[in-house]
Amino acid sequence: MSRYDFQIPLTFKHRIVFTRDVFGAGLQDLAEVFADAAGEKRGLILIEDAVVQAWPRLESCARVGMSSIGFEIAGLAVLPGGERVKADDALVREVWRLIDAAHLDRHSYVVAIGGGAFLDAAGFAAATAHRGMRLVRVPTTTLAQCDSGVGVKCAINGFGKKNWIGSFAVPFAVVNDFAFLQSLDPITRRAGLIEAVKVALVKDREFFEWIEARIAGLAALEEPLLEACVERSAMLHARHIAEGGDAFESGSSRPLDFGHWAAHKLESMTGGELSHAPAVAIGLALDVLYSVEVGLASPVLAERVLQSISGLGLQTYHPALDWRDEHGYRVVLGGLEEFREHLGGRLTVLMLKDIGRGEDIYELDIETLDRCIGRLGVGAMKV
Ligand SMILES: NC(=O)c1ccc[n+]([C@@H]2O[C@H](COP(=O)([O-])OP(=O)(O)OC[C@H]3O[C@@H](n4cnc5c(N)ncnc54)[C@H](O)[C@@H]3O)[C@@H](O)[C@H]2O)c1
Numbered sequence: 001m002s003r004y005d006f007q008i009p010l011t012f013k014h015r016i017v018f019t020r021d022v023f024g025a026g027l028q029d030l031a032e033v034f035a036d037a038a039g040e041k042r043g044l045i046l047i048e049d050a051v052v053q054a055w056p057r058l059e060s061c062a063r064v065g066m067s068s069i070g071f072e073i074a075g076l077a078v079l080p081g082g083e084r085v086k087a088d089d090a091l092v093r094e095v096w097r098l099i100d101a102a103h104l105d106r107h108s109y110v111v112a113i114g115g116g117a118f119l120d121a122a123g124f125a126a127a128t129a130h131r132g133m134r135l136v137r138v139p140t141t142t143l144a145q146c147d148s149g150v151g152v153k154c155a156i157n158g159f160g161k162k163n164w165i166g167s168f169a170v171p172f173a174v175v176n177d178f179a180f181l182q183s184l185d186p187i188t189r190r191a192g193l194i195e196a197v198k199v200a201l202v203k204d205r206e207f208f209e210w211i212e213a214r215i216a217g218l219a220a221l222e223e224p225l226l227e228a229c230v231e232r233s234a235m236l237h238a239r240h241i242a243e244g245g246d247a248f249e250s251g252s253s254r255p256l257d258f259g260h261w262a263a264h265k266l267e268s269m270t271g272g273e274l275s276h277a278p279a280v281a282i283g284l285a286l287d288v289l290y291s292v293e294v295g296l297a298s299p300v301l302a303e304r305v306l307q308s309i310s311g312l313g314l315q316t317y318h319p320a321l322d323w324r325d326e327h328g329y330r331v332v333l334g335g336l337e338e339f340r341e342h343l344g345g346r347l348t349v350l351m352l353k354d355i356g357r358g359e360d361i362y363e364l365d366i367e368t369l370d371r372c373i374g375r376l377g378v379g380a381m382k383v
């Protein structure tokens with residue numbers, strides 16, 4: 001035989017910008033995003049309908065703003081968003097259709113403005129049209145600015161499982177415009193900070209203590225605090241992706257998915273009644289209690305984490321945790337195998353040793369999980 005093993009080294013620039021009022025006062029920042037872009041700037045602008053409802057002038061501002069920086073708008077569409085657009089491929093197909101109808105090519109841009117779910121679906125369409133176009137993400141929720149918008153993944157749900165159909169694709173740029181957060185209802189605006197709590201817990205003790213000390217101000221949505229929290233969270237996520245050595249997750253360890261095995265399962269079990277942020281709150285609480293139960297972390301740590309979660313107005317229990325199938329098996333535990341199958345390889349779940357310090361474990365004990373869920377249930381009853 002003849003055998004040739006080639007190495008294909010690749011580097012990507014992952015550009016993340018924080019600004020305010022990007023199509024108005026922040027226009028200069030937008031211009032800089034594209035300043036060193038090669039070739040003509042041409043493409044589609046896609047905006048989630050809920051964002052247009054909240055910002056009725058957004059369409060015209062986006063048109064004027066993008067044109068003024070020399071971007072040729074080949075089309076602008078207002079499209080549905082929210083988790084339901086990840087349930088099937090309707091939005092993905094519509095974006096493909098728009099890309100084709102506008103005769104865009106691989107050097108063209110898709111500028112997507114919306115929440116995490118919208119960006120996931122529109123981003124997947126952009127990542128797969130012509131095998132990948134240039135995507136500019138403009139996340140409009142706290143959660144998407146804290147986490148998903150600055151990541152390098154995009155996905156829709158499939159076979160009743162979260163993010164089953166998706167791709168890794170580094171966006172051309174991410175533009176976090178803090179002004180968009182003002183139109184979120186306070187509960188959603190606050191809840192997205194759970195991803196900041198998560199990344200602080202696994203990466204940055206000082207940041208967790210910063211959040212802890214300011215939890216009342218964050219819960220009151222004091223803007224300077226909220227924005228500082230979002231920015232630091234986004235930077236921790238991005239730094240892990242860029243510098244953690246496994247941007248496309250070919251290994252089994254995924255610290256940024258702390259608490260997510262249960263969260264993703266709860267989202268799909270409840271048909272989206274529990275959305276991502278509240279589901280992550282429960283998933284974090286469960287894995288923190290488990291970390292204590294197996295002797296990795298101290299009970300004080302769990303207390304502090306539970307306090308922070310409730311400080312953000314989030315619950316640590318949902319009845320779905322106790323749903324059982326016809327064989328008496330706790331349905332949420334199916335999330336472990338789904339998590340493993342999604343990551344590939346051996347089951348690897350990060351638990352906490354201390355704040356800012358995790359440890360991978362490779363199996364979870366069902367009875368211990370039962371006990372932890374029992375404790376979360378008791379806590380819920382007290383509330
Ligand atoms: N790709 C990744 O790496 C990654 C990482 C974490 C989470 N996610 C995904 O992100 C999704 C959750 O994102 P999310 O929390 O942004 O939820 P979301 O996209 O469902 O948005 C929440 C709600 O806010 C509305 N909305 C969005 N922006 C608004 C604005 N500025 N004003 C008023 N309303 C607005 C939406 O229509 C929706 O009803 C989940 O599907 C999750 O799986 C992806």
Ligand SMILES: [Zn+2]
Binds near residue numbers: 147195260
């Ligand atoms: Zn998440």
